[in-house]
Amino acid sequence: LKHRHGAAHPQSQVDFLKGEAHKKHPGVTNLKTLRLPEELQTAACSIIHRAQLPRLTERTHSLTNSLWSRKRPVEDFTLRKKALSLEKELWRKEIETIGDGDEQLLEDRIRKKVISELRRSTYHWTTMKYDEDLAVVYMAARLAGGYAAVRRAMNEIKKRDPSFAPQSLLDFGSGLGTVVWASHSCWGDTLKEMVCVDSSGPMNILAEKLLKAEPHIKHVYFRQFLPVSPKVQFDLVVTAFTLSELPNMKEREEAVLTLWRKTSSYLVLVENGTKEGHQMLMEARDALLKEKTVYDTRPASVFAPCPHELTCPKLTQEPVTPCNFQQQYHPLPLPGHHQLQREKFIYLILTRTKAAKAETENVDWARLIAPVQCRSRHVHCRMCCSDGKLQHLVVTARKHSRDVYRCARSSNWGDQQPIIQQVQDDVQSDSE
Numbered sequence: 342l343k344h345r346h347g348a349a350h351p352q353s354q355v356d357f358l359k360g361e362a363h364k365k366h367p368g369v370t371n372l373k374t375l376r377l378p379e380e381l382q383t384a385a386c387s388i389i390h391r392a393q394l395p396r397l398t399e400r401t402h403s404l405t406n407s408l409w410s411r412k413r414p415v416e417d418f419t420l421r422k423k424a425l426s427l428e429k430e431l432w433r434k435e436i437e438t439i440g441d442g443d444e445q446l447l448e449d450r451i452r453k454k455v456i457s458e459l460r461r462s463t464y465h466w467t468t469m470k471y472d473e474d475l476a477v478v479y480m481a482a483r484l485a486g487g488y489a490a491v492r493r494a495m496n497e498i499k500k501r502d503p504s505f506a507p508q509s510l511l512d513f514g515s516g517l518g519t520v521v522w523a524s525h526s527c528w529g530d531t532l533k534e535m536v537c538v539d540s541s542g543p544m545n546i547l548a549e550k551l552l553k554a555e556p557h558i559k560h561v562y563f564r565q566f567l568p569v570s571p572k573v574q575f576d577l578v579v580t581a582f583t584l585s586e587l588p589n590m591k592e593r594e595e596a597v598l599t600l601w602r603k604t605s606s607y608l609v610l611v612e613n614g615t616k617e618g619h620q621m622l623m624e625a626r627d628a629l630l631k632e633k634t635v636y637d638t639r640p641a642s643v644f645a646p647c648p649h650e651l652t653c654p655k656l657t658q659e660p661v662t663p664c665n666f667q668q669q670y671h672p673l674p675l676p677g678h679h680q681l682q683r684e685k686f687i688y689l690i691l692t693r694t695k696a697a698k699a700e701t702e703n704v705d706w707a708r709l710i711a712p713v714q715c716r717s718r719h720v721h722c723r724m725c726c727s728d729g730k731l732q733h734l735v736v737t738a739r740k741h742s743r744d745v746y747r748c749a750r751s752s753n754w755g756d757q758q759p760i761i762q763q764v765q766d767d768v769q770s771d772s773e
Contacts, residue, residue, distance in 0.1 A: 357704045357759045363747040368706055368757030370500045370645075374681060375489045375670040381522055384554035385484055385673060388547070392477045398677045401482040404475075408483070412617050414466035414588050420459065427455045469586060476543040480517055481675055483582075487516070489670035490611050490686035491581050492523040493755075497645040497690060498607055499527050505606065506531040507576035513567065513600055514583025515539045518548035524577065525558050535561045536568065536575070567599060571636050574605040581611040584621045597625040601641060602634050607692050608641075614665030614685035622689045623653050629691055639693040646688065646708050646755070651729030655710075663687060664710055664725070666755040706757040707732070713753050720749040722758055734760070 358366055376382070394400070431451045471479060498505055507528055512520040515537035524532060535558075539545055545563045552558055578600050587593045601608055610625055612618030629641045630650055643650050646666070655664045667685045672678040707724035710731070714721040720736045736758075738746040745759055752758050 358744060358748075363744070364751045366748045366751065366759070367501070368748070368759060369752060370493075370497045370757070371753055371755050372493055372496055372668065375492055375668060377485055377488055377671070377673070378522055378526060378555070380554040381484075381488075381551060382673060384551050385480055386675070388550060389477060389481055389673075389675065392474070394474060394477060397478065397481060397675070400478045401675075401677075404478050405482045408582075409613060409615065411585055411613075412464045412466065413585065413590075413621065415463055416590055420463065423463075424455055424459060427458055428452075431455065466588070468588070471541045471543050473543045473546075476517075476541070476547050479544075480547065481673060484517055484519065485670055485672045486682065486684040487582060488519040488523055489668040489684045490688070491520055491579070491609075492526060493666070493668040493686075494609055494611050494645075494688040494690065495523055495527045497688075498609075501645075505576075507606065508533045509575040509577070510535040511568075511575040511578045511600070511603055512537045513578070513580040513596070514586065515548060515563075516541075516544050516582070518551055518561070520579045520581055521548075521552070521558060521561055522555075524579075525555075530557070533560055534575075536564060537561060538564045538567050540565050568603070571602045574603055574637065576606045577609070578604040578607070579609045579611070581609075582613065584610070584612060584625065585617065590624065593621060593624065594628045597628060598632055601629055601632060601691070602636065604691075604693065605637070606694070607644065607690060610689045612687050614663055614667070614687050616661060616663045618687045619653075619655070619663035619665065622687055623656060626653075626689055626691075637693065641691045641693065642695050644690040644692040646690075646725075648706060648708050648725060648727045648757070649729045654725065654729060654731045658731070703761055705760045707734075707760055709752055709754050709756050709758055711754055713749065715750050720746065722749055722752075724758060724760075726760070734758075 361367060377385070389397070428451060431454055432447075435447055435451065507524070508531060510521070510524050510532055512518075512535070515521070516539060518537060521535050521537065524535070537545070537548060539548075542565070545565070549563060552561055580596070580600060584593050584596065587596060597608075597610070608629075610622055612621055626643065626647075630643070632641060646664070647653070653664060655662060665685050665687050667683045669681055669683050672680075672682050705727045707722075707726045709722060710725050711723040718737060722734045722736055724732050724734060726732050736746050736749040741749075742761065745761060748759055
């Protein structure tokens, strides 16, 4: 559907660029190809080399695939519902086939069939347990990609809130400590206290070994459990690739609410860019937007990537596709890791302070949710907009102003794109 209202020549003097060049307009938050900090890469390669693990390349690929295809554990109520439905169907078939028979025998047979079918068709979730060797394999597989995703998510805060200078950090499910490294590369020496919480002893030991390579990162404390007092807050709270390791929805919700109570400014959640990762972060978003805390009554508001606080439109479309983003990075220089790689991830940032509205009136910032397609004198932008709807906008200089058009040509998947509100030209529904 194409809507044609609004002027053909919109006001191009609307100043949303704030003095920046089009290539660096305020909505550009993507990063160029990322490298691990040199000290981190050297330390990681040294540990991997010394470990002399057999079949490392094969084990790395296997673990990567296993983590990517990991699903949420099936909830008990879903299992019960499925069992009842199966039982009902089997009873109907048995009665149609053999009519009346020994009811007890039938009941036993049906129960066995239900259990057998549930075992065959239900995803078997197990806790990931890391010993020394598996922690090293995880480092070879995920250090560079995990760092890339977290660093890109943090860049959203750094670019859009340049005055933010966190003094304290809490990382829940800290693993190899990539959040500490990414935070240090963003905010450097302003961080005076960094608390890493991970239940895995081998992971904590490995993270500490890696940190010894960078004497400038100080005041890092490792814990196996979250600090108890709800009154203790941190400027920045992060959990990356951890919610998927919790055994049910109730524990995931409790974890994000606990982390929110410990947040004084920003809470950053990062997960794999899969449908499962998307569902988990949308569950977390719903829980946090409803939460009313006792010690800090400032409500949660979504800072990124969503430009609204309505239901995610991607969850209501068939087929459901995840709202994910990607970051290109250099992998660790190991056998089989030579080419540039792309980390596909999902993130959610919440803040206690309402994001400052753009000073320029009549400009909305929509999130680009797919690669931008630049064509001759027009640009295809697929976006999630502030009204909670997905739109496919074909941007031209004539219809949308030279500034908006040049910004569109300089933007990409994951950036924000300015839309001048009076101009509704050539907006297509995303189903086209």
